[in-house]
Each structure stands twice: as C-alpha cells, then as structure tokens.
Amino acid sequence: MSEPHVFTPTPPQPPPSSLVGPVAWIRQNLFNGWLNSLLTVVALYLLYLTVPPIIDWALLSATFSGTDRSACAGSDGACWTFIKVRWGQVLYGFYPEAERWRPNLVFFAGLAGLIGVVPKTRWRKWLAGFLLLPYPVAAFILLCGGVFGLPSVETARWGGLTVTLVVAVTGIVASFPIGVVLALGRRSNMPIVRSVCVVFIEVVRGVPLISVLFMSSVMLPLFLPEGVNFNKLLRALIGVTLFTAAYMAEVVRGGLQAIPKGQYEGAKALGLGYWQAMGFIILPQALKLVIPGIVNSFISLFKDTTLVAIIGIFDLLGIVQAASKDANWLGLETEGYAFAALMFWIFCFSMSRMSLRLERKLDTGHRR
Amino acid sequence: MSAPGHTGGTAPARAAPWNDPAIRAIAFQLLLLAAVLYVGWMLYDNTTTNLAKRNIASGFGFMEQPAGFQIVQSLIPFSSADSYGKAFLVGLLNTALISAIGIVLATLVGFVVGVARLSKNWIVARMATVYVETLRNIPLLLQIFFWYFAVLRTMPSPRLSISPVDGIFLNQRGLYLPAPVTEPGFWLIPLALALGIAGAVGVSIWARRRLMATGRRFRSGWTGLALIVGLPVVAAVAAGLPLHWQLPELHGFNFTGGIVLIPEFMAVLVALSLYTASFIAEIVRGGILAVSKGQTEAASALGLPHGLTLRLVVIPQALRVIIPPLTSQYLNLLKNSSLGAAVGYPELVAVFAGTVLNQTGQAIEVIALTMAVYLTLSLIISAGMNWYNARKALVER
Missing domain, CATH: 1.10.287 (Helix Hairpins)
Structure with missing residues (x-):
C-alpha cells in the first residue's frame, strides 16, 4: 500500500522578469516601439537643456544674503536679495510699518475662520455667520483705521499681496448675491426682468475686464453727481464686482438648470411661494452643486486682480513691476516676475486642488 | 391662484389683486422698468452736467480730427496727420491680427499638449501635465510682462543680434525676418x-x-x-x-528691409498663445476621455486600424464635446488680447481707449465704441462656432 496521494500544488511561478521590476516598467512606459523611444529621447534631451540651468540659476548659484545690490555682484545666478529687501512691500505695499499687524490680523483671522468652518462642529454656523457679516465690517475698519484710535491709512498706501487679496475676496463676496439675483432673473418668466438680466450678463461677458476697469476709473466720476467721489481702489472694486457678478450669474444658472423639474413642482405643490421655494428648496441644492464652479471663478478672479496694476493700483504684480524699475536694482525683472509667479501659482494651484476635492466630496446624486 | 375652488355652493374664491401672481408680476416689472429708467436718466443728467462743466464735447465728431500721434505697428499706412477714425481702424486691425494668429497657435499647441497628456509615454505625459498646471495657474498679465520685460527687452542691441539662420535676426528692436x-x-x-x-x-x-x-x-x-x-x-x-526674399541688413545702428515683428507683438502673442493653449489642452483631453472605451473597442472589433479608429470614431465624437468650451476659449483669447495695452502693443484698447481717450477726453464715446467692438467680435466668433457646432452635432431623429 502506498501512501495516499496528497495533492501538493506547485508554487506559482514568478512573472517573467521582462514584465516586472523597474527595467520592465521603463521598457513598457518609455521604450515601447520606435516612436515612443524617439519621444522619450527628445523629452529627456529637452529636460536636460532646461532643468539643470534653471535649478542652477534659482538655487545653486543664487544669492540670498546681503541687503543691497553689491551682494549679488559676481554671481550669475538669481539675486533673491532683491526680493528679501522688498519683502515688506511685496506683502503690504506702502502700508506704514507700525500698522502692519492690522492686515496680518485680518488675514489670519479670515484664514482661521475658513479652516474652522470646514469640519462639522457645533460652532460651524456661528463661525460662518461671523465670516459673512461681522468679519468684513471689522476687516474694513481695521484696514482703513481712523476710528477707535487707529491711525487712518488711506487706500493709496495699500499694496502688494494685501491689495490682491482684498480685491479678490471683496470681488467674490460682493458679486455672489448680485450673481444669484441675476441668475434667478435670467430664469424668470417675466419678460422685462429676464431681458434686463440677459442684457447685463451678455454685455459684461462680451467685453474684456480691462475695458470695464477703464470704464469704472474714467467714466464713473462722470456718472456721479457733484461732490460725490470715490477713491481709486473703490472704483476698481466696483468694476471687478460687476464683472464677476455676470460670470457668477452663469455659474449659478448652471446649478439652477441642473435641479430636476420635480423639485420646482414639489415646492409648488406644497404651496410655497416663489421666494420660499427658491430659498428653502432650489437654491440650497443648486448652490451646493456649483461650489466647485464658484471656486473656479474665484481662481480666475484672483488671477485677474493683476489687471488693477494697469489702472495704477499697486497689487502684487504692480509692486514687483515698480520695484524692478528702481535704479539700484535694475535688470532684476526675471527674479521679480519669477517670485510673483510662484506666489500666484501657490495660491491658484492649491485652490484648484481644493476645488477638485470639493467636486468629489459633493458629488452625491443629481447625476442622471 | 386662479384655480376654481368649489367649496360648497359658494362662487369660486378670487384672490385679492395684491395676491394675484399675474398682477404682481406686472407691477413688479413696471417697478423694475421705472428703476432702470430712473437710474439711466440720473446717469445721463449727471454726465451731461459734468461734461458741460469740464468743457468736454460730445458726439462722434472727433473721429474726423487729425490724430497727431504715431503708431508703431500698423497694417495699413498711418501717419500722425490721419484722423482718429483711422487710428481706431489701425487698433482694430492689430487686435484682429494678434487674435487670429493667437487662436491658430493656441489651438495647435493646445491639441498637441492635450494629446501628449494622454500619451502612454510616462515622461511625455508628465511634461504635458507640468506645462498645463504651471501656465494656467499664473496670471496672463504676469506672463506678458515676463516675456516683454525679462526676455525680449533684455535682448542684445542690433549690432550683436542673435542670428540662428542667415536672414533672421533677433534683437532689442524685435525679430527681423526676410520679406517676400x-x-x-x-x-x-x-x-x-x-x-x-x-x-x-x-x-x-x-x-x-x-x-x-x-x-x-x-x-x-x-x-x-x-x-x-x-x-x-x-x-x-x-x-x-517670380518671387525673391529681401533680407534685413544692418545699416549703422539698425536693420533695414525685411519684415520686423516688434517685441510688444511677440511678447503678447507668445504669452497669449501659451496661456490659452494650457486651457485648450485640458478641453482636448476631456473631450477625448469623454469618448467611451466601448467605441474604440468596437472599432477594433470591426477590424479598423488604429489611425482610422481615431479619424472615424474617436475624433468626430470628441469634437462634439470639445467645440463649445473651445469657443469660449477663443472668446477669452480675443478679450485677453486687450492686455497688450499694458506693454504698449498698439491694439484697440491701447490706441483708442488709451491714447485717443487721453487726447480727446471723450470717455463715454470712446469706451462705448471699444466695448461695442468687442461685443460684435464676440458675437461673430460665437455665431461662427455655433454654425460649426450645429454641423458636427449628433443628428437625432
């Protein structure tokens, strides 16, 4: 009698070495066919041409030390001393140094509020309420001063990142309610209301922002009665707000159109009036849908704030532009623009990632 | 609420007039109309008072007056003795020129980068991603300033021109090309x-x-x-x-002959095309990804080779998704060409809303005309693209 036959499976063979491991990955992804190999070689050559010189210029041969131009003499790398010396202006423009805690406080309070609103806590509603009403008023008082013993700082002295953020945030916050009203008006059944909204939206969307800014800086003084005068920053803010409102209206309209008809009919069947239906049923759903679109509008508004430099307001780009005209620091445009580009890139890129995450998080139905 | 309510034997209840939606709608609209008219009248009144006080003329009579300034780039002959009207035309043509070339370049670069992002080649796909994520997150004006002030204005003087090929010279004054x-x-x-x-x-x-x-x-x-x-x-x-090339030649301190592309033109063109291309690349990628995999699989099951699959199956379906957002990118490019004003490229906003406005002071007419031009151009582009879109759209029965 032999031993009972026990089935012992042969251990699985490892995949052939040509299919796993880094070498195989390289072969499959980079040298798969002659066209791909050619592309890889060309791409590698391009990288070789561009990346090492940029790293060398920006980091290895760059100067970070010193406080004046002579520190950069004899180096062919970037002269970041320029940015270091101008750092205060880049952030605050010509805001008096003793008062710079005010923009700081406004910025960090706003940031803390925004971060605090994200998790679901019981303070969330209060925090959101604070951000919507008392915060802008407090920020305005803090930045302008003139009351409560704060020395007044006129807006002509504001500048740098402070102005960029003020214009972008005010633009988006102020344009939001206007945009919602315009979107509702565009979908209204009343012909006059609809046509007023359509004309406003389409005209503003058909012209460049720069012409709207020119209009608000040149024509607004003509439109106003005697004695009423706005300062330059406020005029720019009005232009930016009206411009953004038209785009915001289209974003919101997209959300309104995505709400199924049954929701409108259901609200009507419950006996809700127009404003009740909109406020309790339609808008809460529609606005949730368009949050990523609003973030995208904010990104493009953030980039568009640079245009206020053209009408003579020193935003981040305007400050860098003015600084590179300084006789002591001539020829450093590349450093200035590279730095400004990096700042804008960090803000816009992180916001676009946030928008993608929100889109995934909020994607909870309504897909048909 | 005009629905008849037959409750008992009473007559159907009629809502009070202030509760009747139809009457409310009319009242509300009349109110809005009155508000719009009042605001318009107020603006008109303030403006005429202000204009009279500042002694600014009104009307379009100024278009006939001599301009008295030079324009660095002009497609039609222009001298300072010509009228403001002709200066307007020069600006308009420069806007049209840079937008047309920009649209072609941005489309080409955008399609290449968009397809490259989907490439199976890892390095190529990564490079395309870096291109898109870098350029579209940096403000366009900053990019124009970079190309103009940091790249083109720091070029060598004409005597030390960079000349990659004989007959082509790049220096501070621009790019000199042979003229046919x-x-x-x-x-x-x-x-x-x-x-x-x-x-x-x-x-x-x-x-x-x-x-x-x-x-x-x-x-x-x-x-x-x-x-x-x-x-x-x-x-x-x-x-x-019957054609020969006239090469630019160095005479003294400058070049004569040939075609010159001024640095302002090149800076705006390069920045505008590369920036818009990054958006077009995303649109193209989205459009190709929107064609479901079953379509390509069915095509290969039918025995279509790869090239034909792309040409007959993937591209026609992708185009349908691509065209509407592509139109709005073209419109953006047209409107963004106005940023040329920031570096002195003589396009419509720089020439008309800049120089002419400063010289005549007639803000209302000048700004209104400028906006009207952009509106008209926008309408033309979107009408053209709508026509194309209608041709490519799915024919449904």
Missing part, C-alpha cells in the same frame, strides 16, 4: 492655388458621391493635396520663380 518681394507674373501663383483648392474640393465631392453610390474608395485626400501643392509649384516654375 513679388515680381511681375506673380499673380499666376495665387490663381493656381485657387484653382488647386477648387479642384481639391471638387474631387472630394465626386469621391464621396462615388463612395456612396458604388462603395469604391478614392484617395481624394492625396489627390487634393497634390492639386493644392502641385499647381502653384508648376505655376511658379512656369513663371520663372
């Missing part, structure tokens, strides 16, 4: 080209009819190409090559 000069008999070439294009269109129509009627293919693409390229070449040879 026509000789007598040149008219034959455009005529031959027109004939070639007409022939190619004719052949392709005939080939399509025959394909529909008999099922036999005809290589109309190659024949058309041969007609379009071949006929002008034959004509050129027959006329004894």
Whole structure:
C-alpha cells in the first residue's frame, strides 16, 4: 500500500522578469516601439537643456544674503536679495510699518475662520455667520483705521499681496448675491426682468475686464453727481464686482438648470411661494452643486486682480513691476516676475486642488 | 391662484389683486422698468452736467480730427496727420491680427499638449501635465510682462543680434525676418492655388458621391493635396520663380528691409498663445476621455486600424464635446488680447481707449465704441462656432 496521494500544488511561478521590476516598467512606459523611444529621447534631451540651468540659476548659484545690490555682484545666478529687501512691500505695499499687524490680523483671522468652518462642529454656523457679516465690517475698519484710535491709512498706501487679496475676496463676496439675483432673473418668466438680466450678463461677458476697469476709473466720476467721489481702489472694486457678478450669474444658472423639474413642482405643490421655494428648496441644492464652479471663478478672479496694476493700483504684480524699475536694482525683472509667479501659482494651484476635492466630496446624486 | 375652488355652493374664491401672481408680476416689472429708467436718466443728467462743466464735447465728431500721434505697428499706412477714425481702424486691425494668429497657435499647441497628456509615454505625459498646471495657474498679465520685460527687452542691441539662420535676426528692436518681394507674373501663383483648392474640393465631392453610390474608395485626400501643392509649384516654375526674399541688413545702428515683428507683438502673442493653449489642452483631453472605451473597442472589433479608429470614431465624437468650451476659449483669447495695452502693443484698447481717450477726453464715446467692438467680435466668433457646432452635432431623429 502506498501512501495516499496528497495533492501538493506547485508554487506559482514568478512573472517573467521582462514584465516586472523597474527595467520592465521603463521598457513598457518609455521604450515601447520606435516612436515612443524617439519621444522619450527628445523629452529627456529637452529636460536636460532646461532643468539643470534653471535649478542652477534659482538655487545653486543664487544669492540670498546681503541687503543691497553689491551682494549679488559676481554671481550669475538669481539675486533673491532683491526680493528679501522688498519683502515688506511685496506683502503690504506702502502700508506704514507700525500698522502692519492690522492686515496680518485680518488675514489670519479670515484664514482661521475658513479652516474652522470646514469640519462639522457645533460652532460651524456661528463661525460662518461671523465670516459673512461681522468679519468684513471689522476687516474694513481695521484696514482703513481712523476710528477707535487707529491711525487712518488711506487706500493709496495699500499694496502688494494685501491689495490682491482684498480685491479678490471683496470681488467674490460682493458679486455672489448680485450673481444669484441675476441668475434667478435670467430664469424668470417675466419678460422685462429676464431681458434686463440677459442684457447685463451678455454685455459684461462680451467685453474684456480691462475695458470695464477703464470704464469704472474714467467714466464713473462722470456718472456721479457733484461732490460725490470715490477713491481709486473703490472704483476698481466696483468694476471687478460687476464683472464677476455676470460670470457668477452663469455659474449659478448652471446649478439652477441642473435641479430636476420635480423639485420646482414639489415646492409648488406644497404651496410655497416663489421666494420660499427658491430659498428653502432650489437654491440650497443648486448652490451646493456649483461650489466647485464658484471656486473656479474665484481662481480666475484672483488671477485677474493683476489687471488693477494697469489702472495704477499697486497689487502684487504692480509692486514687483515698480520695484524692478528702481535704479539700484535694475535688470532684476526675471527674479521679480519669477517670485510673483510662484506666489500666484501657490495660491491658484492649491485652490484648484481644493476645488477638485470639493467636486468629489459633493458629488452625491443629481447625476442622471 | 386662479384655480376654481368649489367649496360648497359658494362662487369660486378670487384672490385679492395684491395676491394675484399675474398682477404682481406686472407691477413688479413696471417697478423694475421705472428703476432702470430712473437710474439711466440720473446717469445721463449727471454726465451731461459734468461734461458741460469740464468743457468736454460730445458726439462722434472727433473721429474726423487729425490724430497727431504715431503708431508703431500698423497694417495699413498711418501717419500722425490721419484722423482718429483711422487710428481706431489701425487698433482694430492689430487686435484682429494678434487674435487670429493667437487662436491658430493656441489651438495647435493646445491639441498637441492635450494629446501628449494622454500619451502612454510616462515622461511625455508628465511634461504635458507640468506645462498645463504651471501656465494656467499664473496670471496672463504676469506672463506678458515676463516675456516683454525679462526676455525680449533684455535682448542684445542690433549690432550683436542673435542670428540662428542667415536672414533672421533677433534683437532689442524685435525679430527681423526676410520679406517676400513679388515680381511681375506673380499673380499666376495665387490663381493656381485657387484653382488647386477648387479642384481639391471638387474631387472630394465626386469621391464621396462615388463612395456612396458604388462603395469604391478614392484617395481624394492625396489627390487634393497634390492639386493644392502641385499647381502653384508648376505655376511658379512656369513663371520663372517670380518671387525673391529681401533680407534685413544692418545699416549703422539698425536693420533695414525685411519684415520686423516688434517685441510688444511677440511678447503678447507668445504669452497669449501659451496661456490659452494650457486651457485648450485640458478641453482636448476631456473631450477625448469623454469618448467611451466601448467605441474604440468596437472599432477594433470591426477590424479598423488604429489611425482610422481615431479619424472615424474617436475624433468626430470628441469634437462634439470639445467645440463649445473651445469657443469660449477663443472668446477669452480675443478679450485677453486687450492686455497688450499694458506693454504698449498698439491694439484697440491701447490706441483708442488709451491714447485717443487721453487726447480727446471723450470717455463715454470712446469706451462705448471699444466695448461695442468687442461685443460684435464676440458675437461673430460665437455665431461662427455655433454654425460649426450645429454641423458636427449628433443628428437625432
């Protein structure tokens, strides 16, 4: 009698070495066919041409030390001393140094509020309420001063990142309610209301922002009665707000159109009036849908704030532009623009990632 | 609330007039109309008072007056003795020129980068991603400033020009290219080209009819190409090559002859095309990804080779998704060309809303005309793209 036959499976063979491991990955992804190999070689050559010189210029041969131009003499790398010396202006423009805690406080309070609103806590509603009403008023008082013993700082002295953020945030916050009203008006059944909204939206969307800014800086003084005068920053803010409102209206309209008809009919069947239906049923759903679109509008508004430099307001780009005209620091445009580009890139890129995450998080139905 | 409510034997209840939606709507609209008219009248009144006080004329009479300034780049002859109206036309043509070239360049770069992002080649896909994520997150104005102040204005003086090929010179004053000069008999070439294009269109129509009627293919693409390229070449040879290139030459401190692309033009063109291309690349990628995988699989199951699958199955369906957002990118490019004003490229906003406005002070007319031009151009582009979109759209029964 032999031993009972026990089935012992042969251990699985490892995949052939040509299919796993880094070498195989390289072969499959980079040298798969002659066209791909050619592309890889060309791409590698391009990288070789561009990346090492940029790293060398920006980091290895760059100067970070010193406080004046002579520190950069004899180096062919970037002269970041320029940015270091101008750092205060880049952030605050010509805001008096003793008062710079005010923009700081406004910025960090706003940031803390925004971060605090994200998790679901019981303070969330209060925090959101604070951000919507008392915060802008407090920020305005803090930045302008003139009351409560704060020395007044006129807006002509504001500048740098402070102005960029003020214009972008005010633009988006102020344009939001206007945009919602315009979107509702565009979908209204009343012909006059609809046509007023359509004309406003389409005209503003058909012209460049720069012409709207020119209009608000040149024509607004003509439109106003005697004695009423706005300062330059406020005029720019009005232009930016009206411009953004038209785009915001289209974003919101997209959300309104995505709400199924049954929701409108259901609200009507419950006996809700127009404003009740909109406020309790339609808008809460529609606005949730368009949050990523609003973030995208904010990104493009953030980039568009640079245009206020053209009408003579020193935003981040305007400050860098003015600084590179300084006789002591001539020829450093590349450093200035590279730095400004990096700042804008960090803000816009992180916001676009946030928008993608929100889109995934909020994607909870309504897909048909 | 006019629905009849038959409660008991009473007559249907009528809502009070202030609760009737129809009456409310009319009242509300009349109120809005009155508000709009009042605001308009107030603006008009304030404006006329202000204008009268500042002694600013009104009306478009200024368009006839001599401009009194020079324009660095002009497609039509322009001198300072010409009128403001002609200066307006020069600005308009410069806007149209940079937008047209920009749209072509941005589309080409955008399609290449968009396809590259989907490439199976890891490095190529990564490089395309870095391109898109870098350029679209940096403000356009910053990019224009970078190309203008940091790159083109720091070029060497004309004597030390960079010359990659003989006849092409790059320096502070711009890019100098050889200019084509026509000789007598040149008219034959455009005529031959027109004939070639007409022939190619004719052949392709005939080939399509025959394909529909008999099922036999005809290589109309190659024949058309041969007609379009071949006929002008034959004509050129027959006329004894009636064209020569005038090379730019250094005389003293500057170049004469040839075509010059001013640095303002190049900076705006490069920045505008590369920036818009990053958005177009995303649109193209989205469009191609939107064609479901089943379509390509079905095509290969039918035995279509890779190239034909792309041409007959993927691209026509992707185009449907791509075209509407592509239109809005073209419109953005047109509107963004106004940023040329920031570096002094003489386009509409710089010439008209800048110089002319400063000289005449007639803000209302100037700004209104500028905005009207952009609105009209926008409407033309979107009408053209809508027509194309309607042709490419899915035919539903």
